[in-house]
Every structure is written in C-alpha cells, then in structure tokens.
Amino acid sequence: MRFLITYVIGLIFGMGIIFGGMANPAKVLNFFDIAGTWDPSLAFVMGGALGVTALGYRFVLRRPAPRLDDVFHLPTLMRVDGTLIAGSAAFGVGWGLAGFCPGGALPAIGTLDSNVLIFTCAMIIGIIAAKLIQSRSKVGVTV
Template identity: 60%
Template sequence: MARALFALLAGLVFGTGIAVAGMANPAKVLNFFDVAGTWDPSLAFVLGGAVIVTAIGYRLVLRRPKPLLDTTFHLPTNRRLDAPLIAGAAVFGIGWGITGFCPGGSIPALGLGQTSAVVFVVSMVTGIALARLARHVLATGGASRTA
C-alpha cells in the first residue's frame, strides 16, 4: 500500500513536471527540433533541469544500501553498445519527429483528454507489443533451429 502511494506521488510530480515544462505539448516539442524554422529552445531547459536534479539526487540516494521500500536498487546492468540499442533509438526518433510525442510526454497528455494523445498511446502500446513478439519469435526461432 505504501509502495503504491509513493509511486502515485512520484507519478503526480512527474506529470506536473511534464505539464509545466511543456513536454505534453507536441507542437512545442517539434519546434525544439525545428532549428531551421519556428525554433523553441525550451526543451533543452527541461532536459537540463531534469538531468541536474536527477544526477545530484541519485548520488545521494545510491549511497544508501537499499531503497526505502524494496530490497535492492534495480539498475540496468547491460553495458554493451549493440545494434538493437542504436537501431531502436533511431526508429524511436523517427516516430518522435513525426508525432511530437515521446512516451513520457504522451501518458500525461492523456490527462488533457486529447484524441491525438489517445491515438498515439494506443499505437505506441501496439508497437511495444509487436516488438516484444518479434524479439520473442527471433529468440525461440533460433532455439528451435538448434534443437
């Protein structure tokens, strides 16, 4: 129960940050990338503020032996710069450039009751499911060939 309440609080702070920063507004996000046109540099301030606070906070928090309500810190251990990382990031960027929505911006935008946010999120979830299916088929396909 306490875990859910703290997660709800973190979600509320996150959603407020996204809304105040302008990240729930696809037009503002696209204008950040339109240096040759209607450039709006605001997104650099969003990322700067977020990274600085997180970097300082993580250094204080990760000094502790474990988180408050869990037994261990769940930190990514993969260090390899592999093809799925780069290709995936490249494809994500194309989708972000078409729509102006990233996952972190689109979920709070659902709270604004906008049809475009709903269409984006449903499509994004479909894309996640398709990619997981493809990864599963690739993995098991390889296994059955060797069996």
Template identity: 55%
Template sequence: MRNIIGFAAGLIFGLGLIVSGMANPAKVLNFLDILGPWDPSLAFVMGGASVTAFIGYRLVWRRGTPVMGTQFDLPASGTIDAPLLTGAAIFGVGWGLGGFCPGPAWASLAIGSTGILVFLPAMLIGIVLADFGKSSPLFAKKGA
C-alpha cells in the same frame, strides 16, 4: 505503500511535464525544427532534469538498498550495441514525427490533446508487438 509512492512520483512527473510544456507536441516539434520556429526552452527543461537526476542518483547510491526494495534494479550490461542504437533511433524518429514520447503521451491525456488519441493506442500496440517479438524465433539471439 510502494504503489502509493510510485503513483505519487508519476503524478509529480506528469504535472512537471504539463507545466514545462513537454506534453505539448508543438513545443517538442518546434524544438526539433532548428531551421524553422526553433524553441530552445525544451533544452532548459532537459538540462534541469539532467542536473536533478545527476544529484538524485548520487544521493540514492549512497544507500545500501532502496527505501522501498531489497536491491537496486540496474541494467546488467552497459554495452552500446546495435539493438540499443536501433531502439534509440526508432524512439527518436517516433518522437520527432509524433511530437510525443511515452511519459508526455500519458500526461497529454490530462490536457486533452487530440493527437494523443492516435499516438497512445499506436504506442500501446507497439509495446505489445515488441513483447511478442521477444518471444518470436525470428528475434531469438543466435547461440541462445
């Protein structure tokens, strides 16, 4: 049942990305290009999502446990450190250069975006390499 609910939530999210235009890399790039043909509509999509998430989290956290689980899966640390900032910067640069982030990338498969045929395989390779990097001695934390 949990997988069915997860699939339904992902489907609704993906449809929302398509309807809002977030799966269109040109729309994203036009939002980021403040000196060119700037398109502010993405700010309204992000603002609406932020308000919805804020309200949703407040309602969900009133419960003792999740509906489909035994405990909430929250980050162990709230620290803003160099790895977090580096990852955010890499994500932002990738989003700006490619016009996709992971959610809209998957949703773009449904609308047949040609750029997705390059971006999605590169993203999946990056995920595998990042997972490999976690187990590499080069990336091991000092003192661990």
C-alpha cells in the same frame, strides 16, 4: 503505502512534464525545427532534468538498497547493440513525427485529444510487437 508513494511520484513526474511543456507537441516540434520556428526552451527543461537525475543517482545509490524494494534494478548491459540503436531510432522518429514521447504522452491522455490517444495506442502496439519479436528471437537460443 507503497502504492500511494508510487502514485505521488508519478503525479510529480507528470506535472513536471506538463509544466515544462513536454506534453505540448507544438512546443516539442518547434524545439526540433532549428531552421524555422526554433524554441530552445525545452533544452533548459531537459538540462534541468538531467541535473536533478545526476544528483539524485549520486545520492540514492549511496544507500545499500532502495526504500521500497530489496535491491536496485539498474541496467546491466554496458555496450551499444542493435536493439539499443533500433529502440533509440524508433523513439526519436516517433518523437520527431508526433511531437510526443512516452513521458509526454501519458500525462496528456487526460486531455482526450485524438492525437494523444492515437499515439499512445500506436506506442502500446509497438511495445507489444517489440516484446513478441524479442521473445521469438530468443526461442531456441541457449546460453
């Protein structure tokens, strides 16, 4: 049952990404092109997502625990550090160059568009490389 619920939640998320235009790299790149063919419609998509998320967190975090787990898994790091800045920069550069972010690329994989597949492969390689670098930088560090 847990797998089915997770699948349905992912399906709803993916459909929202597709219908909102976030899986269309031309639309995303036009959103970033303020001096040219600017398309502000994605600001409404992002604003709507932010509103739903803010309300959802207020509602869900009042519960003692999530329905499908024992505890909430929330970030504990409350400061801006080099890792956060580097990750944010990599995300922004990738999104601006390719017109895809991970949330937009994954639902678009089904199109079998070579640009989507190349982006997704590069993203996976980047995730693996970041994890390797992070694990090697923690070797020998005692807390």
